[in-house]
Amino acid sequence: ENGITRPKGHKVTYHYNSTVEDMHFGKTHPMKPWRLTLAKHLILGYGLQHTMDTHEAVAAGKDQVSRFHDPHYVEFLSQVSPTTFDELCRDPRFAKAIPPKHPGDNVDLGPYNLSTSPGADCPVFADMSTYLFLYTGATLAAARQLVSDTSDIAINWSGGLHHAHKAEASGFCYINDIVLAILEMLKRWPRVLYIDIDVHHGDGVEEAFQREPRVMTLSFHRYGTYDESQPGHKFFPGTGDVSDRGLRGTIGEHFALNVPIGAGIDDRQYGGLFEAIVGRAFEAYKPSAIVLQCGADSLGGDRLGQFNLNIKQHGECIAFVKALGVPLLLLGGGGYTARNVARAWCHETALATDNTLPPNIPMDLIPEPRAFQGHGNGNGQLYPAFPPNKHINECKDDQLEMMVKKLD
Numbered sequence: 001e002n003g004i005t006r007p008k009g010h011k012v013t014y015h016y017n018s019t020v021e022d023m024h025f026g027k028t029h030p031m032k033p034w035r036l037t038l039a040k041h042l043i044l045g046y047g048l049q050h051t052m053d054t055h056e057a058v059a060a061g062k063d064q065v066s067r068f069h070d071p072h073y074v075e076f077l078s079q080v081s082p083t084t085f086d087e088l089c090r091d092p093r094f095a096k097a098i099p100p101k102h103p104g105d106n107v108d109l110g111p112y113n114l115s116t117s118p119g120a121d122c123p124v125f126a127d128m129s130t131y132l133f134l135y136t137g138a139t140l141a142a143a144r145q146l147v148s149d150t151s152d153i154a155i156n157w158s159g160g161l162h163h164a165h166k167a168e169a170s171g172f173c174y175i176n177d178i179v180l181a182i183l184e185m186l187k188r189w190p191r192v193l194y195i196d197i198d199v200h201h202g203d204g205v206e207e208a209f210q211r212e213p214r215v216m217t218l219s220f221h222r223y224g225t226y227d228e229s230q231p232g233h234k235f236f237p238g239t240g241d242v243s244d245r246g247l248r249g250t251i252g253e254h255f256a257l258n259v260p261i262g263a264g265i266d267d268r269q270y271g272g273l274f275e276a277i278v279g280r281a282f283e284a285y286k287p288s289a290i291v292l293q294c295g296a297d298s299l300g301g302d303r304l305g306q307f308n309l310n311i312k313q314h315g316e317c318i319a320f321v322k323a324l325g326v327p328l329l330l331l332g333g334g335g336y337t338a339r340n341v342a343r344a345w346c347h348e349t350a351l352a353t354d355n356t357l358p359p360n361i362p363m364d365l366i367p368e369p370r371a372f373q374g375h376g377n378g379n380g381q382l383y384p385a386f387p388p389n390k391h392i393n394e395c396k397d398d399q400l401e402m403m404v405k406k407l408d
C-alpha cells in the first residue's frame with residue numbers, strides 16, 4: 001500500500017508506445033527519446049498506472065496527418081529513411097521542396113529541411129517514419145478520448161512537437177501533432193486554448209492558427225540575443241515577440257499571445273507571470289478545452305534551455321491549468337537533461353491523477369554533467385538569476401495590459 005489512488009471525479013488516460021522510446025536521432029543529437037523510458041519507469045515504479053487508463057498507441061494514417069500537412073510532405077515522411085533519402089530527393093514530386101541554403105548553415109539540407117547529416121536539427125534516421133506516425137497516433141488517440149468524453153485529462157509525453165510547419169520540419173519536429181489534435185478538438189468545441197511552457201516559442205502551432213479565432217495560442221519562451229558574445233544570434237526559433245499576436249487584418253488577429261522572457265527567470269517570477277496571464281486569458285477567452293505543451297527544457301540545468309525553473313514550479317503550471325476544470329490534453333515537447341525531464345513528467349502525471357508522490361522522489365535539479373559548449377545550461381551551472389527590475393516586470397504589465405485590450 002503506497003497511498004496511490006485513482007482520482008475522484010475525473011478520469012485520466014495515458015497514451016504511449018514503447019517503440020518510440022527506442023529511436024535514435026544520432027549519437028550526440030540533443031533530442032533523446034529514451035528520456036521517455038526513464039519517465040515511464042518512474043511512473044510505473046510509483047504505481048501511477050493504476051490511477052489511469054493506459055492506451056498503447058497505433059500509428060496515425062497519412063490521411064489524418066494530411067489534415068494539416070502538405071500531402072507531398074506526408075508522402076515523403078512516410079517513405080523516408082537513410083537508405084531511401086537520396087532517391088526520394090531525385091523524385092520530381094519532391095524536387096521543388098529543396099530549400100535555398102541559409103547563409104552560415106554548416107550542414108547540407110535536403111527537401112523539407114531534412115538532412116542525412118548527423119549535425120542537422122532534423123536528421124533522417126533509421127525507422128524515422130515509424131517514430132513520427134506513432135507519436136502522432138498517440139496524440140490523436142488522446143485528443144479523441146477527450147472529444148468522446150471518455151477522458152478528462154489525456155496525456156502523451158512523446159508528443160508536443162510544436163515547431164513543425166505545413167511542409168517543413170523544424171527544430172527536431174517533423175509532424176505537428178499539436179495542430180492535428182486541436183483540429184480534432186475543434187470538431188466538437190467552439191474554442192480551444194493552447195498554452196506552451198517549452199523554453200522555445202511554439203511557432204508552428206501559432207502559425208497554423210494565425211487566422212483562426214477559435215484557437216488562442218499562448219507561448220512563454222526565451223527570446224532575444226542568445227548569448228552576449230554573439231550579437232545578432234537569436235535564441236531559436238527567433239519569433240514570438242510581444243508584438244506578435246496573430247495575423248494582422250484577419251479575424252485571427254489578437255488570438256495569439258506571446259510572453260518573451262530573458263535568460264535566468266526563476267520560479268517566483270515565472271509563476272507570477274504564468275498565473276496572471278493564463279488566468280486572465282482563460283477568463284476572457286472562455287475556452288471549452290485546453291492543450292498544454294509541457295516542454296521540460298524550461299527547467300534549470302537543461303542542456304539547451306536558459307531558464308531556472310525547478311520541477312515544483314513547472315508542475316505548478318500544470319496544476320494551475322488543471323484547476324481551471326476544462327478537458328485537458330497534456331503533451332511533452334523539449335527537455336534535454338533526461339533525468340530532470342523524467343522526474344518532471346512523472347511528478348506531473350501524479351498531479352494529473354491527484355496523487356502526491358512520497359518525498360523520496362528527488363525534486364532537486366541535477367545539471368547535465370557533460371560539457372556542452374555554446375548552448376543553454378549544459379555546462380553544469382544554473383544561469384545567474386534574471387536581473388530584477390529589468391524587463392520581466394515591465395513585460396508582465398505590458399502583457400496584461402495588451403491582453404485586456406485584445407480580449408475586451
Ligand code: VJV
Nearest residue numbers: 028029030118119120121171172198200236297333334335
Ligand atoms: O538553433 C538552431 C538552428 C541552428 C542551425 C542548425 N544547427 C544544428 C543548430 C543551430 C540555428 N536550432 C535549435 C533547435 C532547437 C529545437 C528545440 C525543440 C523544442 O524543444 O522546442 C521542441 C521539441 C538548436 N538548438 C540546439 C541545437 N539546435 C543543436 C542541434 C544539434 C546538436 C546540438 C545542438 C543537432 C545535432 C547534433 N548536435 C549532433
Ligand code: CA
Nearest residue numbers: 196198200220
Ligand atoms: Ca514556449
Ligand code: ZN
Nearest residue numbers: 198200297334
Ligand atoms: Zn524547446
